Amino acid sequence: MEIIEKIKTNKSNDNLTEIQKICLDKLESSPLPSPKSEQWRLSNKSKFSNFLNYSVNEKDPKFDTPFPNTSQSTIRLVIGDNCQINLIEENYSIKQLNEDELIKYIKEQISYFDQNENWSDLLNLSLNCTKNILGLKINGSAIPPIEIFSHASSNSLNAKTLVIFLEKNCDIDLLQVNLGKDNSSLSQSTFFCLEENSSVNHGVVSYGENKSNLLNSLNVIQQNNSEYNLGSLHFKFNYARFEIRIKQSEGNAKTNIKGMQITKKDEQISTFTKIDFHGPNGFLDQINKSLADDKSHAIFEGSIIVPKIAQKTDASQLSRNLLLSNLAQIDTKPQLEIIADDVKCKHGATISQLNEEELFYMRTRGITLKEASKLQLSSYFQEIISFIPISKERWDLLDKLLNEN
Amino acid sequence: MVNENLVKDVVKEPYKYGFVTDIETEKIAKGLNEDIIRLISQKKEEPKFLLDFRLKAFKKWQKMKEPDWAGLGYKQIDYQDIIYYSAPKQKEKISSLDEVDPKLLETFDKLGIPLTEQKKLTNVAVDAVFDSVSIATTFREELAEHGVIFCSISEAVKHHSDLIEKYLGTVVPPSDNYFAALNSAVFSDGSFVYIPKGVNCPMDLSSYFRINSGDSGQFERTLIIAEESSSVSYLEGCTAPMFDTNTLHAAVVELIALDDASIKYSTVQNWYAGDEEGIGGIFNFVTKRGKCLGKRSKISWSQVETGSAITWKYPSCLLLGEESVGEFYSVALTNNLQQADTGTKMIHIGPKTKSTIVSKGISAGNSINSYRGLVKMGTKATGSRNYSQCDSMLIGDQASANTFPYIKSQQPNSEIEHEASTCRISEDQLFYLQSRGIEFEEAVSMMVSGFCRDVFNQLPMEFAAEADKLLALKLEGSVG
Numbered sequence: 001m002e003i004i005e006k007i008k009t010n011k012s013n014d015n016l017t018e019i020q021k022i023c024l025d026k027l028e029s030s031p032l033p034s035p036k037s038e039q040w041r042l043s044n045k046s047k048f049s050n051f052l053n054y055s056v057n058e059k060d061p062k063f064d065t066p067f068p069n070t071s072q073s074t075i076r077l078v079i080g081d082n083c084q085i086n087l088i089e090e091n092y093s094i095k096q097l098n099e100d101e102l103i104k105y106i107k108e109q110i111s112y113f114d115q116n117e118n119w120s121d122l123l124n125l126s127l128n129c130t131k132n133i134l135g136l137k138i139n140g141s142a143i144p145p146i147e148i149f150s151h152a153s154s155n156s157l158n159a160k161t162l163v164i165f166l167e168k169n170c171d172i173d174l175l176q177v178n179l180g181k182d183n184s185s186l187s188q189s190t191f192f193c194l195e196e197n198s199s200v201n202h203g204v205v206s207y208g209e210n211k212s213n214l215l216n217s218l219n220v221i222q223q224n225n226s227e228y229n230l231g232s233l234h235f236k237f238n239y240a241r242f243e244i245r246i247k248q249s250e251g252n253a254k255t256n257i258k259g260m261q262i263t264k265k266d267e268q269i270s271t272f273t274k275i276d277f278h279g280p281n282g283f284l285d286q287i288n289k290s291l292a293d294d295k296s297h298a299i300f301e302g303s304i305i306v307p308k309i310a311q312k313t314d315a316s317q318l319s320r321n322l323l324l325s326n327l328a329q330i331d332t333k334p335q336l337e338i339i340a341d342d343v344k345c346k347h348g349a350t351i352s353q354l355n356e357e358e359l360f361y362m363r364t365r366g367i368t369l370k371e372a373s374k375l376q377l378s379s380y381f382q383e384i385i386s387f388i389p390i391s392k393e394r395w396d397l398l399d400k401l402l403n404e405n
Numbered sequence: 406m407v408n409e410n411l412v413k414d415v416v417k418e419p420y421k422y423g424f425v426t427d428i429e430t431e432k433i434a435k436g437l438n439e440d441i442i443r444l445i446s447q448k449k450e451e452p453k454f455l456l457d458f459r460l461k462a463f464k465k466w467q468k469m470k471e472p473d474w475a476g477l478g479y480k481q482i483d484y485q486d487i488i489y490y491s492a493p494k495q496k497e498k499i500s501s502l503d504e505v506d507p508k509l510l511e512t513f514d515k516l517g518i519p520l521t522e523q524k525k526l527t528n529v530a531v532d533a534v535f536d537s538v539s540i541a542t543t544f545r546e547e548l549a550e551h552g553v554i555f556c557s558i559s560e561a562v563k564h565h566s567d568l569i570e571k572y573l574g575t576v577v578p579p580s581d582n583y584f585a586a587l588n589s590a591v592f593s594d595g596s597f598v599y600i601p602k603g604v605n606c607p608m609d610l611s612s613y614f615r616i617n618s619g620d621s622g623q624f625e626r627t628l629i630i631a632e633e634s635s636s637v638s639y640l641e642g643c644t645a646p647m648f649d650t651n652t653l654h655a656a657v658v659e660l661i662a663l664d665d666a667s668i669k670y671s672t673v674q675n676w677y678a679g680d681e682e683g684i685g686g687i688f689n690f691v692t693k694r695g696k697c698l699g700k701r702s703k704i705s706w707s708q709v710e711t712g713s714a715i716t717w718k719y720p721s722c723l724l725l726g727e728e729s730v731g732e733f734y735s736v737a738l739t740n741n742l743q744q745a746d747t748g749t750k751m752i753h754i755g756p757k758t759k760s761t762i763v764s765k766g767i768s769a770g771n772s773i774n775s776y777r778g779l780v781k782m783g784t785k786a787t788g789s790r791n792y793s794q795c796d797s798m799l800i801g802d803q804a805s806a807n808t809f810p811y812i813k814s815q816q817p818n819s820e821i822e823h824e825a826s827t828c829r830i831s832e833d834q835l836f837y838l839q840s841r842g843i844e845f846e847e848a849v850s851m852m853v854s855g856f857c858r859d860v861f862n863q864l865p866m867e868f869a870a871e872a873d874k875l876l877a878l879k880l881e882g883s884v885g
Binding site for chain 2: 308328332334337338342343344345348
C-alpha cells in the first residue's frame with residue numbers, strides 16, 4: 001500500500017492523469033505482486049522493497065553520464081521533459097503521438113493486463129505523468145537508426161514509458177539504453193506495435209552503478225509478416241527484472257531474441273519472457289544467457305504458449321548459464337504449453353562453468369588462465385553483443401563486460 | 406494427410422478392468438476425524454507410536470491447504486464424504502492362500518495376477534492389496550530364507566515395529582504436503598520390504614493395488630529399505646472398477662538405499678480414467694520419494710502412467726550419499742479428459758551425484774499432459790551431473806502438452822543439461838510404413854512404441870511386456 005500512498009501524496013488527486021487513476025485503482029486491489037505467483041516467487045524481497053523505497057521523482061533527472069558521440073545519421077532521444085520530435089522527410093516520418101492517441105492505446109493495453117504479470121507496467125503507468133511518456137509513430141523507409149535513453153537520478157524512483165507504432169512496410173534499427181545511477185530505481189515500460197511487413201532490430205542495453213535498481217518491461221505486438229529481433233544486455237544492477245511479453249497476434253511472424261544478464265557481488269537480475277502465438281506459422285528463436293559470479297543470483301523464466309490456432313509454429317528456446325562461484329545461484333525454467341499438434345517446439349537448458357578442456361588447451365599454448373578465461377567469456381558474450389544493433393562499438397560493450405569480470 | 410478420425414478411433418479402447426467384485430466388505434462410517442483415525446489404528450492393532458504419528462499428521466493436515474499450483478481442474482473433493490477403511494470380510498487369521506476368499510483370488514486372476522498359480526508360473530512375489538487391506542503375499546518363505554522381509558505394512562507394524570518406527574516418515578515427513586499428511590493420518594495398507602546387508606533379492610517383488618469400493622478411498626503406504634550392498638527390483642500395478650463417482654487415491658512411497666544398495670521401482674498405473682465425458686475416474690495424488698543415503702547407492706524410478714482422471718505424481722530422489730545415482734524413466738499417456746501432471750525431483754546434495762531423467766508424454770483427445778520437474782544442485786554437490794530429456798507427442802489438435810522444468814544450481818562444479826521437444830505422429834513415416842504393407846493401426850503402434858522405447862527398455866521384463874500391451878490397448882485398438 002505504501003507505494004500507492006507515496007504516489008498519491010506526491011500530488012493531489014486532481015493532478016493525476018486518467019491513466020494514473022486507472023492504474024492506481026488496479027494497484028489498490030493488489031498493491032504488491034503476490035510472492036506466490038511464479039513470476040515473483042524468486043524475487044528478492046528486501047531488494048524489491050529497496051526498489052520501492054526511493055521517493056518518486058517526476059522531474060527530469062540530471063544527465064551527467066558521458067554519452068558516446070553520436071554519428072550524424074543517428075537520431076538520439078532522451079525520454080523526459082523536453083523530448084520533442086517531428087521529422088517529416090522525403091522517405092520517412094517520425095511523429096510524436098498526441099495525447100489522445102497515447103491515452104487510447106495505453107488504455108487498451110491496460111484492459112488486457114494481469115495484476116501479477118503486468119504489475120511492473122501498472123506501477124510504471126501509475127507513477128508516470130505524460131511528460132515522461134514518449135510515443136512515436138514511424139513510417140517510411142531508409143530510416144536512420146534511433147537511440148532512446150531512459151535514466152534515473154540518484155536517490156529517487158524514476159519512471160519512463162515508451163510507445164512505438166511501426167507502420168506497415170517499415171524497417172528500423174533502434175537501441176534503447178537504460179542507465180541507473182547510484183542508489184536509484186528506474187521503472188521502464190515499453191510498448192511496441194509492429195504492423196504488417198514491418199521489421200525492427202531492437203537493442204536493449206541496461207546498466208547501472210552502485211545500488212541501482214531496474215524494472216524493465218517490454219510488450220510487443222507483432223502483426224502479420226512482421227519481424228522482431230531483440231538483443232538485450234543487463235548488468236551492474238543491485239536488482240533488475242526484465243520482462244518480455246511478445247504476442248504474435250495473427251501468426252506468420254518472426255521473432256528472434258538473444259539476451260544476456262550478468263550478475264556479480266550480491267546482485268539479482270532476472271529475465272521473464274512470455275511468447276504467445278495467436279496464429280499459424282509463427283517462428284521463434286530465443287537464446288538467453290546468464291552469468292552469475294560472487295554471491296549473485298540470476299534467474300530466467302521463459303514460457304512459450306502455442307494454442308490450437310497456432311499450427312505450424314516453429315519455436316525454440318535455449319537457456320545457457322555459467323555459474324562461476326560457489327556462492328552464486330542460477331534458476332532457470334524454460335516452459336512449453338502446447339495444444340496445436342502440428343508444431344515444432346523445443347527448449348533446452350544448461351548450467352555449467354567455463355569449459356575446462358578448452359581452458360587447458362589454451363594454457364598448453366602459453367595463454368595464462370586469466371587470459372584464457374577472458375577469451376572464453378568474450379566468445380560467450382560476443383554472440384549476444386553482435387546481435388545488438390547500432391552503436392554497440394561506440395558503447396564498448398564487450399570491454400565493459402570483460403573488465404567487469 | 407493423416408485421417409484424424411482414424412487416429413482417434415484407434416485411441417479409443419474400453420477399460421477392461423472396470424468390473425466390480427461382489428464381496429461382503431467391512432466398512433467404517435464416512436468422514437474424517439480423530440475418532441476415525443483411532444478406529445483405523447485400533448482395527449489394525451497398532452502400537453501407540455503409530456497412533457501418535459497418525460494423530461500428529463492429522464493435526465498438520467487440518468492446518469494445510471489443498472495445493473492448486475498444478476492448475477488441475479477437478480471438482481472439489483469432500484474429504485468427509487469418503488470411507489477411510491474398507492476391507493473384504495474374511496477369516497481373522499489366514500495361514501495359507503487356500504483360506505483366502507475364492508472370490509478375491511478370482512478377482513486377481515481376472516486382473517492377470519493369479520495369486521494361486523503364481524508360484525508355478527513366474528518368479529515374482531506378489532503382495533495383493535484390495536481396498537484397505539493386503540489379501541495375500543506370495544513367496545514369503547522363500548524370501549525369508551534369504552533374510553528378505555516382504556509383507557504388508559500392517560504385518561510389518563506388528564512384527565518389525567522397530568524398523569517401522571525407525572524409518573516411517575523419514576523420507577516423506579507427514580508435513581511434506583497436503584496429500585502426504587492425509588495419507589500419514591489414514592494410511593491403510595501397502596507393502597513393506599526389507600533387504601538385509603549384502604543380499605540381492607532373488608526375485609522381483611510386486612504389489613498389486615485394487616480399489617473395489619466406489620465410496621472408499623485408497624491410502625496405501627509403501628516402505629522399502631535396502632541395506633548396504635543389497636539390491637531389489639519392485640513392481641507396482643493398479644486397477645479400479647468403473648464408477649460414475651471419483652475415488653481418491655493418495656499414496657505415499659518411501660525408499661531408502663544405504664551404501665552401495667540399489668532399488669528399482671517400476672509402476673504400471675492403470676486406474677480407471679473416467680469415461681469419454683470425463684465422468685468418474687480415480688484422483689491419483691501420490692507422493693513417492695527415495696533417499697539415496699549411502700555412498701554409491703542408486704534409486705531408479707520407472708513408470709507407465711495410463712490411467713486416472715487426475716494424476717499428480719512426482720517420484721523423486723534425494724541424492725545424499727557420495728556418488729549416488731537417481732534415475733527417472735516415465736511414459737505418461739492421457740486421453741479423453743484425463744489430466745496428468747507428473748515429473749520428478751532430483752535433489753543433488755552429496756558430491757559426485759548423478760541423475761538421469763527421461764520423460765515421454767503422449768496426449769490424445771482433450772487431455773492435458775504436463776511434465777513438471779525440479780533439478781537442484783546444492784552447494785555441496787561438486788562434480789554432480791544431471792541430464793534430462795522430455796519429449797511430448799500430440800495426437801489431435803485438442804490435447805495439450807506442457808513442460809515445466811525448474812532448474813536450480815548453487816554449485817559451479819556441476820553440470821545440468823535439459824532438453825525438451827514436441828512432435829506428432831509424422832505423416833511421412835506413417836506413409837512409409839503403410840506403403841510397405843503395414844496396416845495403419847500397426848504403424849501407429851510401432852511409432853508410439855518407438856517413441857517410448859527409451860523408457861520401456863528400463864522396465865523389468867514382466868512389466869515391459871505389460872506396458873507395451875497396455876499402451877497398445879489404450880492407443881492401438883486391437884493391434885498389439
